[in-house]
Amino acid sequence: MTSKSGTNPTAKLTIVGLGASAGGLDALATFFRHLPVDTGMAFVLVSHLDPTHASILSEILQRTTTMPVVEVTDRMTVAANRVHVIPPNRDMTLRQGALHLSLPEQPHGQRLPIDTFFLSLALECGASAIGIVLSGTGSDGTLGLRAITGAGGIGLVQDPASAQYDGMPTSAINAGAATHVVTPELMPDALQAHIRYPNIASEPPPAPATISGMNQILLLLRTGTGHDFSGYKKSTIGRRIERRQTLHGIEDITHYARYLKEHPVEIQALFRELLINVTSFFRDPEAFVTLKKEVLPQILDGKPPDYVVRLWVTGCATGEEAYSIAIILREVMEESGRQLKTQFYATDLDDDAIAIARAGFYPLTIAQDVSPERLGHFFVKEDNGYRVKKEVREMVVFATQNVIKDPPFTKMDLVSCRNLMIYLETEVQNRLIPAFHYALKPGGILFLSPSESIGGHTELFSPLNRKWKFYRTSPSIASARAMLASGLSWTTGTANKPPVDVMSKTKETNIAELTRRALVQSFAPVAVMTDHKGDILYVHGDTSLYLRPPPGQATLNAVEMAHEGLQLELRSALNQAVTQATPTLEREVSFMVGQEVRRVSLGVRPLPTAEPGLGLILISFQEMPAVVASDKPVRRRRAGGSVDRTRIEELERDLTYTRENLQATIEEQQSSNEELKSTNEELQSTNEELQSTNEELETSKEELQSVNEELITVNAELQAKIEQLAGMQNDMKNLLDNINVGTIFLDDRLAIRRFTREAAKVYRLLASDVGRPLSDIKSDLDDEDLLAKAHTVIETLIPYERELRTIGGDWYLTRIQPYRTLDNVIDGVVITFANVSARVAAEMAEQEGHDIAESIVDGVDKPMLVLDDAFAVIFASNLFYRSFKLSPGETRGRLIYSLENGTWDDPALREVLENVLPKQQSFDDFVMSQHKMRLSGRRIVCKSSARPLILLTFEDDTVP
Template sequence: MTKPDYIVAIGASAGGLAPLLLFFEHTEIDGIAFVLILRLSSDSKDNLNNSLSTHPTLGLVHATEGTLLEANKIYLIPEDQLMGIKDGRFIPLIEENALSPMTIDAFFISLAIEIGTKAIGIILSGIGNDGAEGAIAIENTGGVVMVQDPVSAQFKGKPQAVLKVSNTNLLLAAKDFPAAIQQHIASHRLIRVPKKKNLEQQSIVEITHLIKANYPYDFTEYKNGTLQRRIERRMLHHDIQDVKNFITYLQQHPEEIEILISDFLIGVTSFFRDPEAFHILEKEIIPRIISAKSENELVKVWVACCATGEEAYSIAIMIKEYLDVQQVSLNVKIFATDINETALKQAGSGIFPLNIAKAMSKERLEKYFEREADSYKIKSEIRELLIFARHDLSKNPPYCHVDLISCRNMLIYIKPQLQKQILSKLAFGLNTKGFLFLGSSEHLTIDKNNFTEISSKWKIYQYTGTRKLTNLDTEFKTPLSGLSGNTEIKSAVPTASGFLIPNEDIHALMRLETGFTGVIIDKHGTVIESYGDLGPYLKQERFKYRLQELLPDNLDLAVNAAVKDVVSSNARKSINNIPYPDPSTGRSSAADIVVSSYHDQQTNSARFLVIFRPSDYIRLQEVGTEFQMDTQTKAYILQLETELLGVKQNLSASNEYLETSREAMQAFNEELLSANEEMQSANEELQSINEELETVN
């Protein structure tokens, strides 16, 4: 009886028999145990048993509880059972205790926990995404994942699902797997990053700074252990022993930096994950939120670090169900944000694999999803409740006036100081009596006196404080996705066009004049940066780039008029007592605005600082112009007429160009019409031939 050096676990379903048999035809590896997790038709099972039972060097064993794994054996797990491995023996996993309800995922995860770097996971042809989570687990513990090239797979679902989440570049034909396994084992024995030796802190810093300098990601406040495990895994993958050489490799291969970033961005989620926690949300939290709302009032939810969106959609479904049962009409906006744009794109599509059926009731699945060929798609009545956007919790300001904030299983990966800053932002974003939902392994480390604990096990809290504080020394950047402007300026000097304002003095200026609320825009009106709580002034939920599109009635008119006045006069402009509807509450309100210009040295272009403050704010500077609708409208119209004259001149030239293009398009359209006629004629000929053939038959 020989203990295996490595264990190779192979997952497959539809179309998996042929590559599996080809795999074992070319297998002559000694000292390894093979475990098969399969879902095949009855005929395929018979063929498999007949073929493998006569393998010249490997014996076939049907795995049962307590079976001891030995080298040079093939173990077949019953397809209707969840099984794992512990202390070298097969163990049954009941669905409630398994880390995944999927047979391949369950065994892969168990294998990763049991043997770590000695685990090899292989995914062959099949439907669905069973194996994807398991692949992540194997890679995270230093094992290796290999995938059948989707080009050669009869059914591409499983291989493609794993490739979406895995960092492997081992896409192989079935006959090439044995050689790849031998090569991996040989290199793993010879070249290995010492497991107990920590990477130097400076090396981790160099890598995070390299990422920060070239990509919109900042991992400097992530825990060293989180980063080290993933760096070591990539080093092992490339057979690189010295971290200095790995840094050089990163500098020479930008695609590897992107793979490392993907590895750092841990995004595991599922529908109604932790059912007990979601039961509390459904039966207690959501009813309390909705019962406190008036007819047509806004229910605002923020799911931070939403990954591919399953949790956000789960909350949307529960809110929709409760509203329908209570026959209540409320506006619902669920902001689902993440730093990973690839995950956000997938979340926004609303398309999920067939195995989500195991995560929810049949009634929910049929009511809120549409079945497609090999997937489910969320129905529009749920999709329209959600807004997906890129948001960096470490840099961007929080969404405000939120009834429920969910931020689960992200804080555990970052350092305590950043944890506190992020928790302060989340607390700042909550409505009075709003709820905070954290991961079960996370803790509320800020002022607990302002929170009431709803569930100690599932870390659900209600904000009960009367005064919200946040760390105003934190660098806040605009929450609007995709903005990359940087207004850092080295020195403060007056210029002909206004004020040259150093980034480090922005907060001091706002303390003096505005109470920390304002935006910086470019000459086109695009928001570059934002400061403070803009909820009372901007319609943030619309996720537009241009300030004009974010401003409510009257404020848009006043800001546009002020900006144009500053452009023409090179002087600071302020307008007071502007009546407008508060975007966050809908109530009538009044505000003052101050617009100043400055020159951005880095971009060599003009920037405008637009400051908002309530009209009852004590003004420390000179009194500005009182807002008068007729006066501001006339001034604004005059400026627009001037601009319109220039636009008309450009339009005349454009019309000439369009006329030329129209003639070309007309000719092209005529060609298409002609081709269509020819195709129609050919179709009629084929129809005639078909009728003749039928007559002959």
């Protein structure tokens, strides 16, 4: 898929997929809180959401980051520095740089939206893809994360210890899909490191060079460490090689192969990198409950007091699983009152891990996996952790072993191999399963992880518990044959023995073998070795006289291959040997081969073996000479005459009749067997139906679990919303309490929604009045019908404002405004009361002072004017208006020089006035000849504004 320019639109953009479920909201908030804003990456969040509930996840996350957080719409282009959140009831995939939404195909409860997106992310982005799995239950995200890491990307998994629900992180870790296991606050650092040191596999060299480089590295590892990693999955090895390359700044795998050859120390470092030590105590707790209640009691049942219980844990890593099984075994023996001897082996390839296991010291965090009772009973607490008690440590023998290369232990009651085969190729897995069967006693138990199975080796094991992968061995020698044919190194290891021992033992073995062969060829009858079903395992001699391939489908069953007349006796003797362990020796049987009658001495012997339960049967055929007519019967026939002849004919007829009846009986028996087979098939069909019903119940359980996860997610979102609303309510309360403004919120029926404490000074309100009509409450306002005004505001949407006085003499600025919701719907009114008593009092005092001043001025018998610094009139006394016959409109605000149409514009007056303010002077007795008035002037200052003014007084010049 390419863009118009011919390149993948996501090639240069790093896309980070985040998968979260139950409990993931806190982890997401922590992650984005520690993430830089400008990373250049795009983040796509997939969570388990209730399909019927609108999600507020985007709104919640927006408070933790300044990056835009958007809910995805179909075909939305992925953008850097943006968080894309999946909407409810949708599956989401990435194609050509755009997010495509679709309705889920799986029923509710079985959906895996995280896997769906991660798989498309791996396909689209390849090595540049990054997947993150956070808190959640179930296993969603595991398959997708494995696809991302398999494509060369990286997989970050939340440390299960920091997750509210560790199901999803633990599943991803157990599947080997995690390249980093860290807490959410450390994940941004891991992402930044990935950007600084990008995945060198994003631009791989040509395939032949890659294969050649990988082969060189594997050869160097085998030479330097003695361990062959060619059977490990190439994706696992490749990722770890890339990490070492990145550490040394080497981009080409062939160059790294040369670096390994030149630096032997790096071979050991790479070897340690390839070893995978991921384990924990009682991993999959329900599996260990099954081990304690069902499996171990079956192993110990009926064992004599001197019996030695043998157990083997392969790939034990640092020993947690081995000690877990040892603890379970001790508990079972203590509860049953039986103390049997044990031989417990735990092996691993890693010497360092074995050293840790032998010490038996583990960090304090194991308390999350081990119950307090077991911690107290089987561990000793030290300064920085817990140490397994000595009696438990002495139960387990830890040893270094390569399970692929070294011979297995034998005669084991239990073999545990959990999460080892998931790292191995299928071919190696098919070699290990027969090896485990060979190591187990008949009826022994194989314990695997939920991610592993016995594959196609159903003939070696029968399931004991399908869910938790317990298998019981089936009687078969096929495992020994498979191991010999597989070419395991230890099966041909005798070539490395000292030459002297080999030569001496070879000579002894050759003499014994020659003797045995001579005796067998000369004296042993023709024979076949079969299992308890009659299937041939080994043939000695020429059996063509007694056995031949029947027509139809090929078979190796001895009974079905026997000649007619021999089948009945062989079937009866075989059944007797299997059911009663009774041999059949030298039974003479006659049968027809064409027209010839043959006689054979038949022997069927059950063989005692070192491993009871294999059910080996030895069937031998020894030919007997045919009956030759002697002289005695001839003489009798001659003597007896026709009487003997008649008797012989009668006996022959009886023999023929008996044979016919026997044949009919056999046919009836076969018919009965077919009916039984049909009945068995019906029972199997019924069993399949029951199994289908059980699967449906499991599906229902998964659906309920999914619904529970969605409810947890919704609850987390609602809890965050509640906390947000609680914070807003606290802010609103403090705001209303501190602005000292009385506020009453009324609905459209003028009923009280809420009010502030200041409003109780105007209306006599109590907390119990919420919900009552405001008309029921007495007001302290003087004769003002606010409710009518409120109705008018609701109808006209025109705010109302007025200063009103209470009975007590206080003044309030009253405002009535419409109450608007976020959707711009008018849903009532808001009435506010702001106390303005102090301002009104000040205004009244100021007005009173002004009135007094005017009264005083009017009482003076001289006309007066007050000019500002621009010589404009700002005040004139009433006597001035009367003396000069001017009105206030003709005087106030006008320049003194423009009064009476400019007759006051006198140069001498200008000079006098302009010297008053700048020089802070005064003058007296300035004569205005046109009015016959004497003028006096003084500089004064306004106290409120500190503005300089000029006060002019006039006197009649005619008065002496």
